[in-house]
Structure formats: structure tokens, C-alpha cells
Amino acid sequence: MAVGCALPLRGSSRGLGCVVFRQQKWKSSVSTKAKMPPCNFVPEKYKSHSYERMQKIREQNISPSLRTFYKKPLLLHQGHMQWLFDYEGRRYLDLFAGIVTVGVGHCHPKVTMATQKQLARLWHTSSIYMHPSIQEYAEKLTSLFPDPLKVVYLTNSGSEANDLAMFMARLYTRNFDIISFRGAYHGGSPYTLGLTSVGLYKHGVANGFGCLTGVNGAVQYPRGFLKEAYQLVRERQGVCISDEVQTGFGRTGSHFWGFQTHGVVPDIVTLAKGIGNGFPMAAVVTTKEIASSLAQNLHINTFGGNPLACTVGAAVLDAIEEDGLQKNSEDVGTYMLLELAKLRDKFKIVGDVRGKGLMIGVEMVTDKDHRHPLPAEEVGQILEDCKDMGVLIGRGGLYSQTFRFKPPMCITKKDVDFAVEVFDTALQRHMERAAAKQT
Template sequence: MAGRLRRLGGVAFRQQKWKSSVSTQAKMPPCNFVPEKYESYPYERIQKIREQNIAPSLRTYYKKPLLLHQGHMQWLFDHEGRRYLDLFAGIVTVSVGHCHPKVTMATQKQLARLWHTTNIYMYPAIHEYAEKLTSLFPDPLKVVYFTNSGSEANDLAMFMARLHTRNFDIICLRQCYLMFFVVHGEAAIVEILQCKLFENAAVLKGVNGAVQYPRNFLKEAYQLIRERGGLCISDEVQTGFGRTGSHFWGFQTHGVVPDIVTLAKGIGNGFPMAAVVTTKEIASSLAQNLHFNTFGGNPLACVVGAAVLDAIEEDGLQKNSEDVGTYMLLELAKLRDPFEIVGDVRGKGLMIGVEMVTDKDSRRPLPAEEINQIWEDCKDMGVLIGRGGLYSQTFRIKPPMCITKRDVDFAVEVLHTALQRHVARATAK
């Protein structure tokens, strides 16, 4: 307790030097986009419909949920016309920017031509997109199956793996979306893979507060799995499409080639689409069974996906993810020393986590009510960020890949001010 009080005292001393800036408002970068006038239901009616007609499991963020009306690149606008810097990108889904002009134009053009026909027929869009997408993968990952969501893609990937290996078990990491059998680190995965019970299992990697794998972890895990006849599945739902900066796919940063890759979120910049990419051999196992998807790879989805790939290349968004992401990581890292509650700043490219703790020695998660207030303060100052981690103690910063360094300066200043306000509240108690 004494150590805790001394640390708080040290923070309070620093707070005196910052006192004059705590109440200042960070200046939001300019934006020449003017949103349309909001003309739908009043906020109160929207809220009532939410309470009465939408399933309560669909939770909202913030004490007073935002009523968003329009988006433009890295910006969102609420029903009152207030602008927000979106650092969560619709849960890491808006890859090239809200309503990106190129994607919007391609979508509108296809809407006037053909919305939907099932993939039992041939149409240009699915073939053009399949060729374009698979060209970005190393051999032998050259066969794609289109789906509608990441969850569906992962289900299909597991189905494929089980058909091909004739085994049922899946090994994954804690806090991923699949929880059949969970291990908690490299030592555990080695131990489990040495058990005959889990021979021929598959590994699916997930994301938990922007935690990176230890060096050589995937190489060794892949080797252990394949020695036992298993398949390796890489979930690129969040890490794919250049977001990590250095590579187009997350698995490439580890020098491995998986057997199956799942894609979603950024693949369609918010359009509901996903895909599973695998080898011809594994895909053939699925062909022996009846598995059909009515909407997967429909003309509109494929045109959107192709336009997203074009935008990533033409706008240089993978390079932007590396440059701006590194800049943001370094700027956020500067918050660790002055603030005891900033336990870690980590990430790669535009996938960053800021972990909030009670103190750096214990690394205990900061209480939820304190994290919530910091989170609310950021929103009130015009910055939207996500939450993650086992105890929801990590701020997830994964913006549209078109974000600029000027936006980063604004976001870091906002978070800095929110942290100062937290310190002021803590020392005032």
C-alpha cells in the first residue's frame, strides 16, 4: 500500500506541472467533407426502438450511445453533425476508409448491372476477383471459397480441416473466437501436441489486445502440428490486407505458410463478405461433400472486394500502415513513463494496443469503471477507440488505413488529456 501511495504521489507532483493543460481541448485536424443533414428518427425514438426491438445481446458502446449518420474516410459524423476520428474502424473492418470513393463508385456501377445471382452460374466478377485475390498468396494457397462473414469462414476452415485430416480437435489461443480447446502459451502448446490425444489437430491464431507471438513461435508450432499430420489455419480477419504494414498478410511476418487462411472484415471495407483460401488438395476434400453458400462471392461482393484491393495498392495503404503505424506506436509509447497506469504499448502497423493497469509492478488490470471514464473522455473529445484483452483492459487502436500523422498527433493529445484527467480524479479522492 505504501508503494502505491508513493507512486500516486509522484503522479500528483507531475500533475501540478500539467495542470494548466488538463482542461484544454485538443485541436481536431481539418476536414473539408460536409455531411448531409440528418433526417431520420429523433435520438429518443431510435433509443426506444433499440430497447424494444433489437436483441439485448447487441450491446452499444458508451453511456450515451452514439447515433452515427455518415462516414468519410477516417471520420464519422453523428446525427448532430459532430465529427469523430475513428480509431476502431467498425471493429477493424473499414480498411481503406469510410465510403472510399473508388469502392463506392464500383459498388454503384455494379448495383445498376447485377446485384445477385448464385455461384452455380458463371459471371465475370467472381472469376476476376478470385484471380486477383489468390495472386496475393504464396503457393500452394491458390483456391478460394467465398463466404459472408469471418465466423462463417472460420467454421468452414475447421470443417475443411476435419474432413481432410479425419480428426476433430482444434487447438487455439485464449480470447480468440473459437474455444474448442484452449492453450495459453508456447510451453502449453508443445506439451499438448506431444499428447497422442491431440495428434492431427489444427491451430487457429487469434487476436487479443494486439499481442504478438514470441519469435519463432509459429514456426515451431507449425512444425509440431505437421509432424503429427495436422493442418495449420491462419486467421487473417484482422491482420490481413496490409494492416501490419511490413507484409500484406500477418503470417508472412513469421516466415510461415499456413494450410488454410481465413479472411473477412477489411476484405470488403465494411461490406459483409469473407473468404477461405487453401490448397487444391484440401479444397478437394470439401468437394466430396455438399457445401453450398447462396450469397458467398455474389457479383456485388466480388466487385467490392476487387475495388478494395485496388484502393490499397493505388493509395499506398500498406506503406501508410507501416509509416503512420510506427509513428503512432512511438508517440503512444511516450505515455508510458509519465503515467503509471499505462502498462504497455504494443503492436505492429495499424494494430496497436494500450494496456491499462493499476501499476506497472503488479500489472493488474485497471478497474473497469476507471477505464470506462478514460474511454468516455476520449469520445467526448472526438476520438473513438475500441476495447480488448482478457479483462477488457486494453485500448484497441486499429483505424482505417488512410489515417495520417496529423490525425495521430490529435489522437495522442486526446488520450494524454484523458489520462491527465484520470490522474486528477485519482489524486482528488
């Protein structure tokens, strides 16, 4: 059987104000002294529809499956590096990076400039012709991989890349079965849903890799696990697929790719998210032998590898190197991990703090003895409090009990100090609410 392994490591500060509690207005006595770090960027004035009009359009014209965070969803207007600005000009420290996508920073000047130049030159031709961008980018990207991973197929999204990786593996091995991990997320397309085992994404119909799972809350592998797993897969004539959609491009700090931290070389690697800093692009990198299995018949992607996408991808790689973002991920990520670990010792509801580089999960529990997941509505209120104080955090895990700290890689230690103090305050407010509920 073919077995796949992926590498899962997949405004101004504002007070909380009043919330309704037991039919009475309740105001927290816990205030924050956290001071948002300065930012010399001034956003443009918002000129589009009112918030209410935007909300109405969303209800009428956008699929209800596209859910939003927060009781009152944010209406964001502009971004600059690690900062986001809403329609009223409030500034937020972005610790979720567009779901672990904005690696080098929102509207990074170098990436923006390269994109603008290419926009004026050539947008699209498709791969039936050659253009400079695709060859230049393919050479630059594959130079970052060990042999024999030197062939790239460019696509548009992580789900599409994982679809193609599975298809390649099945063509090459002529076997069908694929193994993924409990708690893994590898995409929402009909094909990749078969690999995804987070209940929130399952729809109750039949659907037909490994790293620390990003959506499951940065759960790391035990030491030596991947080496043995790869060996078992290959002994059975399988191929190993590493899903680097969230872990790639220096985010883990010590290495450029997550699989390198485990001393293994996969047969196929899938990339997305940080590859384009928010531009819709993705890739599958593999060996020449495996890639050749796809060439038996015609297989074309209309938009994959178009001039604009390749220009963006190349500029992102340049920004990571020139700004020292892999090293920053290691240094600032380690600092953030240690600072958050202090809260694990301070609060009984912080069950675990784990991760690597700027990919950190903080698991919330009812208490450390039983380790039951903190109820989703309580996790949601902590998320709301952090947002109201100017910090945006993600959430994940099998029960949505894990906070995901995965910011743009340009974040600073001063930003971390501010974020941790805000998170600390939000946890204190939660404990105060819980105590009030018991009285």
C-alpha cells in the same frame, strides 16, 4: 489429432464537462488543447427519427445482446475516410474502424463507385452460374498468396469462414481436435465459440488456429514461435490455419498478410472484415488438395461470392494498392506506436504499448509493479473522455483492460498527433479523478 493454428495479431473537439463523483458535481481542471485536423467533407443533414425515438426502437426491437459503447450511445449518421459524423453533425476521428473492418476508409470513393455500377448491373445469381466478378476476384485475391494457397471459397462473415476452415481441416485430416490460444477470439457462432477463449463471449453451454490476438489487445508472438508451432502441428499430421480476419490486407504494414511476418505458410487462411471495407463478405483460402475434400459432397453458400460482393472486394484491393495503404500502415502505425509509447513512460497506469502497423494495443494497469488490470469502469471512463473530445477507440483484452487503436489505414500523422494528445488528456483526467477519490 488435427491441430489448428491461427495467426493472432487478430465533429469538433468537445470538453468533458461535468460528471457525478461522490454525489457531487466534479469538473476536471485538465483541459485539452488538441486541435482536430481539418476535413473538407460536409455531411448531409440528418433527417431520420429523433435520438430518443431511436433509443426506444433499439430497446424494444433489437436484441439486447447487441451492446453499445458509451453511457449515451453514439447515433452515427455518415462517414468519410477516417471520419465519422453523428446525427448532430459532430465529427469524430475513428480509431476503431468498425471493429477493425473499414480498412481503406469510410465510403471510399473508388469502392463506392464500383459498387454503384455493379448495383445497376447485377446483384445476385448464386454460384450455380458463372458471372465475371467471381472469377476476376478469385484470380486477383489468390495472386496475393504464396503457393500452394490458390483456391478460395467465399463466405459472408469471419465466423462463417472459421467454421468452414475447421470443417475443411477435419474432413481433410479425418481428425477432430483443434488448438487455439488463450485469449483468442475466432467468432461467435456455436462452432467457433469452441475456439474463442475470451469470457465475455462464452455463454456457459458446450461448444463444439494462430496470429497476435486482435480482440485480446494485439499480443504478438515471440520470435520464432510460429515456425516451431507449425512444425509441431505438421509432425502430428495436423494442418495450420491462419486467422487473418483482423491482420490481413496490409494492416500490419510490413507484409500484406500477418503470417508472412513470421516466415510461415499456413495450410488454410481465413479472411473477413477488411476484405470488404464493411460489406459483409469473407473467404477461406487454401490448397487445391484441401479444398477438394469439401467437394466429396455438395456444399453451397447462397450469398458467398455474389457479383456485388466480388466487385466490392476487388475495388478494396485496388484502393489498397493505388492509395499505398500498406506502406501508410507501416509508416503511420510505427509513428503512432512510438508516440503512444511516450505515454507509457509518463503514466504509471499504462502497462504496455505493443503492436505492429495500424494494429496497436495499450494495456491499462493499476500500477506497473503489480500489473493488475485497471478496473473496467475506469477504462470505460477514459473511453468516454476520448469520445467527448472527438476520438473513438476500441477496447479488448481478457479483462477489457486494453485500448485497441486500429483505425482506417488512410489515417495521417496529423490525425495521430491529435489522437495521442486527446488520449494523454484523458489519462491526466483519470489520474486527477483517482487523486480526488483518495482525499
